[in-house]
Amino acid sequence: MEALVWLNLEKLGEIKMFETKELIPDKRKKRFYNILMGYWIIVPVIYFASFFLFNAGSGQSYEELLSENLGVILNILKLSINLILAYVLYATAIPERKKGGVTDTVLKLAIPQQLLTGNIVGAIFSFLAFNELTDNPLLTEEEEKAKKPIKTENKKSIIILLVVLNVVSLGVAYVSWRMN
Numbered sequence: 001m002e003a004l005v006w007l008n009l010e011k012l013g014e015i016k017m018f019e020t021k022e023l024i025p026d027k028r029k030k031r032f033y034n035i036l037m038g039y040w041i042i043v044p045v046i047y048f049a050s051f052f053l054f055n056a057g058s059g060q061s062y063e064e065l066l067s068e069n070l071g072v073i074l075n076i077l078k079l080s081i082n083l084i085l086a087y088v089l090y091a092t093a094i095p096e097r098k099k100g101g102v103t104d105t106v107l108k109l110a111i112p113q114q115l116l117t118g119n120i121v122g123a124i125f126s127f128l129a130f131n132e133l134t135d136n137p138l139l140t141e142e143e144e145k146a147k148k149p150i151k152t153e154n155k156k157s158i159i160i161l162l163v164v165l166n167v168v169s170l171g172v173a174y175v176s177w178r179m180n
Contacts, residue, residue, distance in 0.1 A: 030097070032128035033089070039125055040086035044079035070179060074172050078117045081165050085110055088158060099133045102155050107133070109162040116169040118176070 051072070055065055066073055088106055096102040107130040114123035 030129070030132055032125055032132050033097070033103075036122070036125040036129045037086050037089050039122060040082040040089075044083050047075065047079055070175070074176055074179075077168065077172050078119070081113070081117070081169060082119070082122065084161075084165065085113075088161070097133065101133075102158055104130070104133055105155065105159060106162060109159075109166060113162070113166045113169045116166070116173045118173070 089103065092102045098104065107126050110126040111123050114126055
């Protein structure tokens, strides 16, 4: 009886043996890319909020506090660099979020910058986001039509900005090392 039902279903075309379907996702997921951007935004926001909240009742002006504590200035510099890097990743055009694109260059230069500033978690997320890039990302039509402020023509200026950020990070690392 079961064989008869099986054959009838097969004849109706409802079951096809050895049928393979090619799965094409709507877009490539970029988990670590998004985690990295979130990390570079959330950590500075939490630091700045806690800094301003805890020091609001101390009676000292922020200028006095910053002039007395070089470590706070260094932390603000490090976290400001993270905010700049997050903006660069966010503002990069979606077709450039691939190997050989602007994002590839940003992440390659972000790894040593994060290591210089002692941000091991940021370096790990940068490395994982870099490994997530593909040669040809699968994009939806809406994403291809979307325009972001940074275009491919600005790649040289982005590289110059990242080199400047790496030099500033090197200076921050040197001052931190001399303080300890």
